[in-house]
Amino acid sequence: MKLAAKLRLLYVQVLIAIVLAIILGLVWPSAGQALEPLGDAFISILKVMIGPIVFCTVVLGLAQLRDLSKLGRVVLKALVYFEVVSTFSLALGLIVGNVFKPGAGMHAGTEVTGKVHEYQQEAQQSGGIVEFLQGLIPKTFVSAFSEGEILQVLIISVVFGVAMLLLMDRVPTLLKLIEEAQKVFFKMLGFVMRLAPFGAFGAMASTVGTYGGDTLLSLLYLVLLVYATAAVFVLVVLGAICAYCRISIFKVLRLIREEIILVLGTSSSEVALPRLLEKLERAGCPRSTVGIVLPAGYALTWTAPRSTCRWRWCSSPRPPTRR
Numbered sequence: 193m194k195l196a197a198k199l200r201l202l203y204v205q206v207l208i209a210i211v212l213a214i215i216l217g218l219v220w221p222s223a224g225q226a227l228e229p230l231g232d233a234f235i236s237i238l239k240v241m242i243g244p245i246v247f248c249t250v251v252l253g254l255a256q257l258r259d260l261s262k263l264g265r266v267v268l269k270a271l272v273y274f275e276v277v278s279t280f281s282l283a284l285g286l287i288v289g290n291v292f293k294p295g296a297g298m299h300a301g302t303e304v305t306g307k308v309h310e311y312q313q314e315a316q317q318s319g320g321i322v323e324f325l326q327g328l329i330p331k332t333f334v335s336a337f338s339e340g341e342i343l344q345v346l347i348i349s350v351v352f353g354v355a356m357l358l359l360m361d362r363v364p365t366l367l368k369l370i371e372e373a374q375k376v377f378f379k380m381l382g383f384v385m386r387l388a389p390f391g392a393f394g395a396m397a398s399t400v401g402t403y404g405g406d407t408l409l410s411l412l413y414l415v416l417l418v419y420a421t422a423a424v425f426v427l428v429v430l431g432a433i434c435a436y437c438r439i440s441i442f443k444v445l446r447l448i449r450e451e452i453i454l455v456l457g458t459s460s461s462e463v464a465l466p467r468l469l470e471k472l473e474r475a476g477c478p479r480s481t482v483g484i485v486l487p488a489g490y491a492l493t494w495t496a497p498r499s500t501c502r503w504r505w506c507s508s509p510r511p512p513t514r515r
Contacts, residue, residue, distance in 0.1 A: 201450075202385060202386075202388060202389075202450055202454075203449060203450035203453040203454065205388070205389040206388055206389050206392045206450075206453050206454055207453060208389070209389040209390070209392045209393040209396070210392055210393070210396050210456070212393060213227075213392070213393045213394070213395075213396035213397035213400065214396060214397075214400050216397045216400075216401070217396070217397045217398070217399065217400025217401035217402075218400060220401070221400075221401040221402075222401065223397070223401065224397035224398055224399075224400055224401020224402070225398055225401040225402050226398075226401075227393065227394040227397045227398050227401075228394060228395075228398035228402075229394070230390055230391065230393065230394025230395075230398075231391050231392070231393075231394035231395030231396075231398060232394075232395075233391070233394075234384075234387055234388065234390065234391025234394070234395075235391065237384050237387070238384060238466075239340050241377060241380065241381050241384060241466060242340070242342065242465060242466070243336070243337040243340065243342070243345045244337065244373070244377050245374070245377050245378070245381065245465070245466045245469065246342065246345050246346060246349060246465075246487045246490075247337075247345055247348070247349045247352075248370050248371075248373055248374035248377060249374065249469050249479075249482070249483040249486075249487060250346065250349035250350060250353055250483050250484060250487055251349055251352055251353040251356060251370055251483075252353075252367075252370060252371060252374060252479060252483055253353070253479050253480045253481070253482065253483020253484050254350070254353030254354060254356065254357050254480065254483070254484070255353065255356055255357060255360065255367055256478065256479050256480035256483070257357065257480045260354070260357065262480070263354070263357075263484070266480070266481060266484055266485065267484065267488075270484070270485045270488055270489070274488075274489060277429065277430075277433075280425070280429050281425055281429070284421060284424065284425055284429075285421065288417065288421045292417055294413065294414045294417050294418075328343060328344060328347055329344070330344040330347075330348065333348065336348055342487070342490060346487055346488060349487070350484075377466075378466070378470060381466045381467075385467070388454055392454070426441065426445070427441065430444075447471060447475060448464070448468065448471065450467070451464035451467055451468055451471075452464075454467075461490075465486070465487070465490055468486060469482060469483070469486055469487075472486065
């Protein structure tokens with residue numbers, strides 16, 4: 193009976209799917225490669241849900257503040273925290289990279305290096321601060337949602353939420369409607385998350401089937417170093433912050449263990465956002481803080497250039513090889 197209860201847990205199902213996917217990718221590579229659309233489809237479905245959930249959460253969070261001065265304090269603290277902690281993470285990454293030199297002696301191949309040059313050219317052509325600020329303005333109200341531009345969705349949500357805050361007594365019906373819409377989107381998300389094992393299975397099987405066990409073993413040192421560095425950052429830096437706030441970092445990790453495994457299996461952080469919003473509210477975090485800080489952190493992170501790599505060496509057909 194206990195085993196059956198364990199198997200109903202989503203993160204257990206995802207772990208089983210990852211193990212089966214690795215076996216399939218090693219034993220039958222062509223079948224593993226053919227499952228790539230399965231993982232991509234799961235991520236695409238989740239991206240459809242992200243925009244509306246962020247909008248509803250931010251608007252309701254602002255409505256809970258009932259004071260614009262509190263909004264300024266929350267945003268200022270969040271930006272300072274994000275900047276300081278990001279600086280620590282960058283410093284740790286630079287130290288580890290220069291000391292251990294991951295990837296030294298590894299040849300990435302002409303396809304991968306060509307893709308790197310392509311990203312460099314795109315970054316150079318992206319313009320400066322003016323172009324960045326212009327990119328924050330959506331073409332229409334719905335274009336930010338249809339194009340999946342989370343930072344634009346966040347800006348629309350903040351402006352809409354502030355307007356709702358100022359008109360709180362005049363638009364109670366609209367506020368209730370948004371609150372009910374959030375419940376519907378979370379229920380829809382619950383349906384989608386039942387597909388997470390299939391998404392993780394497809395993404396992992398495609399990766400192992402494409403590059404094979406030998407390539408994954410050759411990259412094992414790099415992957416382990418990345419995970420070790422992340423563990424040090426979480427336990428030391430975030431652990432110190434939690435200790436200062438009189439919270440155990442291990443309790444936080446236990447709270448979000450399912451999201452960590454989902455991110456590991458699907459190779460995408462988008463899967464964690466909606467569930468984190470819900471879990472943090474249930475854990476006692478004020479809705480106003482969660483609704484502003486968490487989507488803002490995701491939006492600021494997503495503005496960085498990102499490749500289409502997901503547990504892959506870019507999109508080249510040939511994996512990196514050692515010289």
